[in-house]
Amino acid sequence: MSLFNSRSAPQFMEQALFDASIIGFYCSRFQYDSFESFWHAKSTRADGSESRLADLLFSKIDSYPKDDLLRTQMSQACLELEKFWFNKYGISHESFGLFSGIKNQADAAWTNAQTQEETAKNTAHSLPPETRVDKFLKYLGIYDSALATLNLAKFDDDTKIHYFLSDIDESLSSSFRYSGSVLKVLEQDSYIQNDDVTWGRWTLFRDATGFVDIWIVRIEDGRAAVVKIISKLADESYVLDETPKGIQFDSEIFKAIDKTSISAFENSEFYSTPPAYFQMISMVEALGE
Numbered sequence: 001m002s003l004f005n006s007r008s009a010p011q012f013m014e015q016a017l018f019d020a021s022i023i024g025f026y027c028s029r030f031q032y033d034s035f036e037s038f039w040h041a042k043s044t045r046a047d048g049s050e051s052r053l054a055d056l057l058f059s060k061i062d063s064y065p066k067d068d069l070l071r072t073q074m075s076q077a078c079l080e081l082e083k084f085w086f087n088k089y090g091i092s093h094e095s096f097g098l099f100s101g102i103k104n105q106a107d108a109a110w111t112n113a114q115t116q117e118e119t120a121k122n123t124a125h126s127l128p129p130e131t132r133v134d135k136f137l138k139y140l141g142i143y144d145s146a147l148a149t150l151n152l153a154k155f156d157d158d159t160k161i162h163y164f165l166s167d168i169d170e171s172l173s174s175s176f177r178y179s180g181s182v183l184k185v186l187e188q189d190s191y192i193q194n195d196d197v198t199w200g201r202w203t204l205f206r207d208a209t210g211f212v213d214i215w216i217v218r219i220e221d222g223r224a225a226v227v228k229i230i231s232k233l234a235d236e237s238y239v240l241d242e243t244p245k246g247i248q249f250d251s252e253i254f255k256a257i258d259k260t261s262i263s264a265f266e267n268s269e270f271y272s273t274p275p276a277y278f279q280m281i282s283m284v285e286a287l288g289e
Helices: 002-008 015-031 035-039 054-058 070-088 093-115 132-145 157-165 251-270 276-286
Strands: 042-044 050-052 173-178 181-186 197-206 211-220 223-232 238-241
Touching (some): 015 035, 015 070, 015 093, 015 132, 035 070, 050 054, 070 132, 093 132, 093 276, 157 223, 157 238, 157 276, 181 251, 197 251, 197 276, 211 251, 223 251, 223 276
Antiparallel strands (some): 042 050, 173 181, 181 197, 197 211, 211 223, 223 238
């Protein structure tokens, strides 16, 4: 009987289990400041000895002695997941809420795979799954696209405002004129989303109140639209307006657009991490708002 069981047992880790294992392990990433500190983290056992956090992930490898690619692919998949998640949503309490939706979907996929009688007999197990990481990224994209259907908790205005105001620094900015007021392009906040879309954070001084509005600006095909406005009130509080607004275009605005695009390109040469305001925009869009 033992011989029969050893022959019928899968020799290579099922794709759904691989995905759920990587995603479940990555949940601990949100407790660390960097991927490096997470990957090399250690814990102390009851007997005083130390173990690596990653050993929890690799502990499944012994069950698949013929799966020579498994360790390497697990490491690669974790790194690819870091690139995908950190560069889109960042690592925060808020983005962990979204990631729980990813985990729930991956766990459900593995549970579903276990209930299918033919899973262990799948011919894909007869050869080492060289494309396992590629398939992992494919399903990750599917789970990400489905977040809006999961009824996850939405963000309140205070949370959004916190992100939209995060790390504002006017020390490196370029000034322009708009409707008689001073408009500043915060150069370090300019960000390239892709070949077609650039984002910027601008400020507009309001002469009537003496306060400054913060604009989150989306630029596409050389045209800009204000998609978020954070205004300061007399009681020192802030109010958020998420109704997209057009901009009156003139030579000054086109200069501001050009400056944003140039700054975004320069920033992309030094770092790929999006600013906090864009991380919140990505999270809001993922939730289907």
